[in-house]
Amino acid sequence: xxxxxxxxxxxxxxxxxxxxxxxxxxIQKGEFFGLLxxxxxxxxxxxxxxGGLVHKDSGEVTVLGNDIITDYRKTKKSLGIVxxxxxxxPYFTVRxxxxxxxxxxxxxxxxxxIDELLNALSLDDKAExxxxxxxxxxxxxxxxxxxxxHDPEIIVLDEPTAGVDVELRNSLWEYVIQLNQQGKTIILTxxxxxxxxxxxxRIAIMNKGKIVKVDSKENxxxxxxxxxxxxxxxxxxxxxxxxxxxxxxxxSDDQRQIKIESAKKNLNKILKKINDLNLDIIDMDxxxxxxxxxxxxxTNLGDDDN
Amino acid sequence: xxxxxxTFLSLVKREVSRFSKVAIQTIFAPLISTGLYxxxxxxxxxxxxxxxxxxxxxxxxxxxxxxxxLIQNSFANTSSSLIGAKYNGIIIDFLLAPxxxxxxxxGFMIGGMVRGMLVGSVTYLVATFFYGGAVAHPFLAVFFAxxxxxxxxxxxxxxxxxxxxxxxxxxxxxxxxxxxxxxSGVFYSVKGLPGIWSEVSLFNPVFYMVDAVRYxxxxxxxxxxxxxxxxxxxxxxxxxxxxxxxxKIGYKVKS
Numbered sequence: 001x002x003x004x005x006x007x008x009x010x011x012x013x014x015x016x017x018x019x020x021x022x023x024x025x026x027i028q029k030g031e032f033f034g035l036l037x038x039x040x041x042x043x044x045x046x047x048x049x050x051g052g053l054v055h056k057d058s059g060e061v062t063v064l065g066n067d068i069i070t071d072y073r074k075t076k077k078s079l080g081i082v083x084x085x086x087x088x089x090p091y092f093t094v095r096x097x098x099x100x101x102x103x104x105x106x107x108x109x110x111x112x113x114i115d116e117l118l119n120a121l122s123l124d125d126k127a128e129x130x131x132x133x134x135x136x137x138x139x140x141x142x143x144x145x146x147x148x149x150h151d152p153e154i155i156v157l158d159e160p161t162a163g164v165d166v167e168l169r170n171s172l173w174e175y176v177i178q179l180n181q182q183g184k185t186i187i188l189t190x191x192x193x194x195x196x197x198x199x200x201x202r203i204a205i206m207n208k209g210k211i212v213k214v215d216s217k218e219n220x221x222x223x224x225x226x227x228x229x230x231x232x233x234x235x236x237x238x239x240x241x242x243x244x245x246x247x248x249x250x251x252s253d254d255q256r257q258i259k260i261e262s263a264k265k266n267l268n269k270i271l272k273k274i275n276d277l278n279l280d281i282i283d284m285d286x287x288x289x290x291x292x293x294x295x296x297x298x299t300n301l302g303d304d305d306n
Numbered sequence: 307x308x309x310x311x312x313t314f315l316s317l318v319k320r321e322v323s324r325f326s327k328v329a330i331q332t333i334f335a336p337l338i339s340t341g342l343y344x345x346x347x348x349x350x351x352x353x354x355x356x357x358x359x360x361x362x363x364x365x366x367x368x369x370x371x372x373x374x375x376l377i378q379n380s381f382a383n384t385s386s387s388l389i390g391a392k393y394n395g396i397i398i399d400f401l402l403a404p405x406x407x408x409x410x411x412x413g414f415m416i417g418g419m420v421r422g423m424l425v426g427s428v429t430y431l432v433a434t435f436f437y438g439g440a441v442a443h444p445f446l447a448v449f450f451a452x453x454x455x456x457x458x459x460x461x462x463x464x465x466x467x468x469x470x471x472x473x474x475x476x477x478x479x480x481x482x483x484x485x486x487x488x489x490s491g492v493f494y495s496v497k498g499l500p501g502i503w504s505e506v507s508l509f510n511p512v513f514y515m516v517d518a519v520r521y522x523x524x525x526x527x528x529x530x531x532x533x534x535x536x537x538x539x540x541x542x543x544x545x546x547x548x549x550x551x552x553x554k555i556g557y558k559v560k561s
Binding site: 052081108 | 313323394396398400401
């Protein structure tokens with residue numbers, strides 16, 4: 001797998017604020033890559049540098065082997081960036097917007113691609129109307145269509161589902177997964193960690209301008225030694241607390257359910273204790289760590305450093 | 307430095323389509339004020355001749371009024387397009403697309419020139435009803451009109467990039483463009499100004515533009531048209547360099 005984006009020693013500051021601090025990152029061709037971090041972590045600044053919206057102070061970025069400064073024409077053609085903020089040109093209809101945008105990327109007569117995008121993003125019946133008449137979700141779809149109109153190799157989605165209803169979110173992901181399966185590289189930033197967990201192959205977690213961890217989704221999740229055991233009993237568990245004295249557990253208001261968070265090595269001991277209660281168990285569930293746990297751990301770790 | 311024709315022409319097309327979609331505001335509204343000037347001056351000074359020119363006053367002011375329309379509309383087009391793009395957030399479309407800095411400069415500039423030339427041409431057509439429509443050097447008139455519209459389109463780009471809100475553009479318009487235009491000899495001959503004022507007018511670049519176009523129309527001018535051409539040509543080159551540089555550094559559009 002060859003490298004789609006190579007980022008080396010990128011620094012960017014706004015006055016006293018170090019927005020990006022010595023960022024190094026490789027994103028491979030065909031990857032579905034997640035860029036996660038709390039607000040102000042530097043994700044959008046990094047994407048801004050990639051797209052030529054933000055000046056970097058130092059460092060080097062290449063896109064498909066081309067430098068973003070010296071070969072900016074090539075790199076911009078390779079990138080399709082969906083910005084976080086919804087913007088639209090009020091003078092032009094949806095179709096006109098996409099035609100003009102195709103032209104910006106040097107493409108004439110792009111009708112087939114435009115039709116494909118309008119169809120994929122369910123904008124066919126809105127093609128001839130102005131963006132002022134579109135709902136927020138439709139404007140977001142238009143933004144995505146604009147970023148894809150030149151058929152870029154690398155698609156960067158900066159919070160694409162913020163404020164978007166569930167139906168659109170699902171249809172958008174279906175389309176993005178399809179693009180990824182066609183070989184497109186996808187870079188996603190999102191606040192919805194479950195989306196990143198479901199979609200991304202590899203994830204970088206940023207905090208305070210630094211990349212605190214980059215790894216495969218599985219490795220990141222496995223790095224958290226946590227299991228959550230939920231047990232539902234037929235009768236209230238009250239009176240048995242002393243049996244579970246060594247275990248840290250939460251009990252529900254009706255006292256029929258307990259939830260225990262534990263390290264993997266204690267699983268056997270805990271299950272044995274529960275069994276020793278000799279109560280009727282009507283349901284049981286064991287959950288592994290989630291990306292959210294990794295995210296919280298790594299971004300808190302950043303706080304501890306200060 | 308190569309220019310991608312499709313990329314560049316798409317920007318020109320976008321700029322021209324933008325003002326065409328609101329033609330009542332961008333093309334026809336400016337004609338109202340110019341038409342009123344023509345009506346008022348043609349009837350108020352119908353028997354008056356301009357000192358040193360020996361031509362009716364209306365013949366004298368028509369080139370100036372055409373220039374005024376052309377200047378204001380070239381400036382308005384690029385400045386409003388850019389401040390509008392910043393306001394709507396679509397300025398990033400121009401940054402994310404593979405435009406070279408010169409393509410952005412020329413694309414916006416030509417959009418402004420088309421509007422300026424269009425309004426200037428329609429002003430001329432209206433003016434023909436008032437003075438007959440004679441033009442002494444038509445090719446020279448078009449040549450100067452192209453140069454002047456490019457200057458104010460470029461100036462409008464600077465204003466649009468600099469401005470952070472619409473009010474800022476009107477600062478340029480009200481405090482620079484309008485005074486410089488009104489004091490450039492649109493309505494009077496600078497030669498006839500008393501004392502130091504005729505010398506002061508030579509520091510006003512718009513004076514050279516109005517004077518050169520007046521030469522093209524009536525065959526007479528306050529100063530030699532070749533010198534005006536030199537001043538105007540130099541301004542075009544200087545502004546082209548400045549605007550291209552501003553796009554290169556992403557002045558007020560890149561962080």
